Amino acid sequence: MLKIGLTGGIGSGKTTVAKVFELLNVPVYYADEASKRLYHTDPVLKAAMVKHFGADVYKNEQLDRAHLAQLVFNDPGKLELLNSLVHPPTLLDAEKWIASQKAPYIIKEAALLFEAGSAGQLDYIIGVAAPVHLRIKRVMDRDAISREQVQHRMNRQMDEIIKMRLCDFIIHNDEQQLVIPQVLHLHEALLKLASHLQ
Ligand code: ATP
Secondary structure (H helix, E strand, C coil), rough: EEEEEECCCCCCHHHHHHHHHCCCCCEEHHHHHHHHHHHHHHHHHHHHHHHHHHHEEECCCCCHHHHHHHHHHCCHHHHHHHHHHHHHHHHHHHHHHHHCCCCCCCECCCCCCCCCHHHHCEEEEEEEEECCCHHHHHHHHHHHHCCHHHHHHHHHHCCCCHHHCCCCCCCCCCCCCCCCHHHHHHHHHHHHHHHHHH
């Protein structure tokens, strides 16, 4: 089975592209969703969160996202610490999920695929590319937040141009080229690559 990564900058359309692959019966692992779950279900991660960020990060057994965001918002060291706590259990969870799948290929969707070190777990990586003005507008509309808030989130991610250079395939989600034909084309190519493995 081939293991494919799917990444891109904030608002590039990773999740939208992943949903199209799901329509083609390709199993998709959503790393951001998984890490949100692990904050509650992984006792080792929970204990580490309390140790490093204080018992207040959980309120009524639920991760207090607003409080955590405040703690790491303007502190790159704390953000790095947070990532170093959550990425290893998410990598492990993805590995277990991948081992349980039966398909010619699977997709792991993650915003921080390179940053979290999971690229080494994967055979090929698809990048979703979109111009920055479009990405900002999409996230402002989707999350009802300001331009500055989107830009702040973007500044914490790896540069888009570098990220796309590290990818094996690119899907252009720039509202000039249609996404679905690009996904279909890639799906056929990946099925072919997967068939060589059998
Ligand atoms: P994030 O990194 O923030 O999770 P993402 O890369 O997963 O973002 P999506 O959530 O898929 O991006 O897309 C961002 C927003 O833009 C969504 O509201 C989505 O519906 C919209 N969008 C994505 N692609 C297109 C498109 N081609 N045309 C119109 N809207 C789009």
